[in-house]
Amino acid sequence: MTLRRPTGPRLALITTLLLVTTSARAQGSSEVSGVYADAHALYLDIHEHPELSAHETQTAAKLAGRLRQLGYDVTEHVGGTGIVAILKNGPGPTVMLRTELDALPVEEKTGLGYASKVRTKDDAGRDVPVMHACGHDVHMASLIGTAAILAQTKNTWNGTLMLVGQPAEETISGAKTMLEDGLLTRFPKPDAAVALHVGNRLPAGTVGIVPGTYDTNANSLRITIYGKGGHGSMPDTTVDPIVIAARTILALQTIVSREVKPGEMAVVTVGSLQAGTKNNIIPDQAVLGLTVRSYKPGVRKQVLAAIARITKAEAEASDAPREPLIEEFESTDSVYNDPALAERLRAPLESVLGKTHVVTDEPVAASEDFSFFVNQGIPGFYFDLGGANPEKLAEAKAAGTILPSNHSPLFAPDAEPAIKTGIAAEVALLRNLLQGSPADLRKSMTPAP
Numbered sequence: 001m002t003l004r005r006p007t008g009p010r011l012a013l014i015t016t017l018l019l020v021t022t023s024a025r026a027q028g029s030s031e032v033s034g035v036y037a038d039a040h041a042l043y044l045d046i047h048e049h050p051e052l053s054a055h056e057t058q059t060a061a062k063l064a065g066r067l068r069q070l071g072y073d074v075t076e077h078v079g080g081t082g083i084v085a086i087l088k089n090g091p092g093p094t095v096m097l098r099t100e101l102d103a104l105p106v107e108e109k110t111g112l113g114y115a116s117k118v119r120t121k122d123d124a125g126r127d128v129p130v131m132h133a134c135g136h137d138v139h140m141a142s143l144i145g146t147a148a149i150l151a152q153t154k155n156t157w158n159g160t161l162m163l164v165g166q167p168a169e170e171t172i173s174g175a176k177t178m179l180e181d182g183l184l185t186r187f188p189k190p191d192a193a194v195a196l197h198v199g200n201r202l203p204a205g206t207v208g209i210v211p212g213t214y215d216t217n218a219n220s221l222r223i224t225i226y227g228k229g230g231h232g233s234m235p236d237t238t239v240d241p242i243v244i245a246a247r248t249i250l251a252l253q254t255i256v257s258r259e260v261k262p263g264e265m266a267v268v269t270v271g272s273l274q275a276g277t278k279n280n281i282i283p284d285q286a287v288l289g290l291t292v293r294s295y296k297p298g299v300r301k302q303v304l305a306a307i308a309r310i311t312k313a314e315a316e317a318s319d320a321p322r323e324p325l326i327e328e329f330e331s332t333d334s335v336y337n338d339p340a341l342a343e344r345l346r347a348p349l350e351s352v353l354g355k356t357h358v359v360t361d362e363p364v365a366a367s368e369d370f371s372f373f374v375n376q377g378i379p380g381f382y383f384d385l386g387g388a389n390p391e392k393l394a395e396a397k398a399a400g401t402i403l404p405s406n407h408s409p410l411f412a413p414d415a416e417p418a419i420k421t422g423i424a425a426e427v428a429l430l431r432n433l434l435q436g437s438p439a440d441l442r443k444s445m446t447p448a449p
Contacts, residue, residue, distance in 0.1 A: 092159025142422030208361030
């Protein structure tokens, strides 16, 4: 094959594209460097002083104070501890950028110099440790850096920027409470919404795009199995709920393996079993805690029906005195990324990060409540932010192991490149969306079915 050197107009076009891309990356790098110190300081503070879901009072106050200093119109206590910050810049689209505020009841074991040592009482009155084991501290630091850049460069965009600090994502309740408190009536309804999530699946400096279904439907169930208590030496006088629970747990594992069509995504996990107080006492009830995940609504319905059927049947087979109580105490739909919007936003990400640092990723089995916003008719773009140290990630892959995941006491993203990439990506996305008119933006969306 003979390769011909481009000449004339073609060479001029290639040169122009290279100069534009290089200029965008250089500008992005310079802008991010200018705000990084403040963003990193917020990250260290929030990481060291985490707060549980729906109790993020100090976290919200820190974020709100910084946003006010940047010139945003900030409203606090939306849906509890949530905050909404508005920056208007003439006519144009309204675009929402969301971050989460809450941490988890996890004891940090990262060994970081700024590791959390916080302990507090949870809603049940138990003494628990607290840690930002899911990376929301990185998300908040990225948002504050993004907020600073866009406030300083209003000549690069037009419209209304809406920043949302959402509480209680970990209990998949914060988005719902903010909506119930008038998020879309007290404030402008967004024409599009953006959010990110850091993790160790991708190296820091990289982002992942998932067009369509991003994560799973999630249902949290509490199942109370009733028995008849008595002395452990006389099981014939009792109906043992622990035995019923054990049989139920094993039977539930056949739903995915024997009832769901092979190739369809479904997860049924029994994460807790609570029963009894002493080894020689048969209790009168046992309580199971389940998480159920799926991608498709039909599979979701099938699995939940199977759980109810099996649970009731196992109790009846053991002659339980009453039917089990099945309660759903948390649920959220899967997050759906508007495919056309996702493809539109690939270009600005590649422009600031480089093509090799923007990958097409796969849907994840996790879940979260950003879907509540999307389900209000707001086209959404939720993307992955790489958090893994590239060398450690390569070593883990070579050894056939994995780095600590979100929710692990060892989860520690490579903070500097992750935050800088998060800021650069968010700024590029928002500048792309905050152009022209709302009608222009809607034309780039996937038509509703």
